[in-house]
Amino acid sequence: MARTKIAAVLRDGQPGTTVDVRGWVRTKRESKGDFAFLELNDGSCFANLQVVVDGKLPDYATLIKQITTGASVAIDGEIVASPGKGQRVEVRATALRLLGTADSTTYPLQKKGHSFEFLREKAHLRPRTNTFGAMARVRNALCYAIHEFFQDRGFLYVHTPIITTSDCEGAGQQFQVTTLDIAKAGSGLRAKGSGTEKKNPDAADPASSSVTQPLALSPQPSIDYSTDFFGKKAGLTVSGQLEGEAFACAVGDVYTFGPTFRAENSNTTRHLAEFWMVEPEMPFYELEDDMALAEDFVRTIIRKVMERCPDDLQFFNDRIEPTLLESLKNIVDHDFIRLTYTAAVEILQQSGQKFEYPVEWGHDLQSEHERYLTETHFKQPVILTDYPRAIKSFYMRCNEDGKTVRAMDVLVPRIGEIIGGSQREERYDVLVERMKECGLNPDDYWWYLELRKYGTVPHAGFGLGLERTLQLITGMVNIRDCIPFPRVPGSAEF
């Protein structure tokens, strides 16, 4: 008999038919001597399958004692209508095989709730819990919806490199990739109190006195990268955008969807050192087209996950965030608010709200400002555009006012920025000037500039953080619970 998944049994199982089901025991309720109930879960759906094990089965007394929370079993049985409440059908076991025990005195997952902090230390076992099983299915449904959205619209899925030698992607600190002998190269910045670190060569450089301290190895003046694997300094990608533009300016609408790495010492509920990002890039798009796509994208993928994972989302609504379904429906059903950065600053300044940081044109908006706009003022997602050029990246198209760029951020309640995008600067001369203005060397971007030198076109794109989207969709507070095995500063176990 072929194994049947529990989702299929619960959805389609007809009383009178026989099945082979396998999975992990969530709980056992024993009726002395007579029979026992097993709650079986195989991850195929949120619900457990109730299995009734009769006391007359061979070796019942021995087996049932060894079947504890966490044990794995294979069961042949008959589907019967369930006389009890809570399930349409259940399985009456005719044969029971114990595949693996889980010693109840040491198995970490008990028949009770656990804190997420505790489960993060058991990342290999937490997918066996309600919350993380649901997260895995929602994450899968979300990724499916993302591909579907772009494929339906004729976008090409392109693979941009994970390893890059363009040290100048401009989106954050890179992890270094090297085959050089690290042991001889010095200690990382995380090594506290080591006297050797006092003479950091960057310490006196005002350009590096940003609030973000890189965790990557500090460059040693003596290192000759021409002897390294790629013949020059290499790192893990912080964005596939620049390479994405190369393909957008050749084969039309494209998107990338892959892992992204930032070696920033960010310790928040919204940051990971390794995360997944979706980056579409479209030729002949201007900012308005970019915004329209981004909005359609966010609303569509949320709607599809709601359609495909109703049980999982109901669980998140019941146990994690009571306003979840309401807020998701609000996003799906309403147009996003669109306004310029300048207009947003005016709203904030006239709000009468007391902010810890003052609102001033030219400064980037703080978390509290973004939250006020999305959670208090508009109570729905907001797309802000035309930010001051001084606080945005070099590749964003300059407006005629000389003060702003064609940038757009999609802000959502609870999470803040979920999408960052822009129309790209397609004018060669303007881009070169802008690079210099940002303190970059145009020579380092020679191939990126050639995209403007030869057959340049207006184009635009954006990036969406997958795990932040999962925070939005599931209501989970900490982004570390939205990725199977989180990587954050000081932590990459598993």
Add this chain to the structure above:
RNA sequence: UCCCCGAUAGCUCAAUGGUAGAGCGAGCGGCUGUUAACCGCUAGGUUUUAGGUUCGAGUCCUAAUCGGGGAGCCA
């Protein structure tokens, strides 16, 4: 990286500077077509680590480590 808070039984948490406890989980027993099952009993501790103050420290002080929340960087 900065600010704040925390670390006590397997888990979640109590405990005036003076004998370390509860709930849940676990083990055993009872009861029951049960479903966060229920009832009783039992076991379970170098109070994160290293120093210090004190007659005496889970409690006060210093440092380290780890964790959480907030901020910055950003997706």
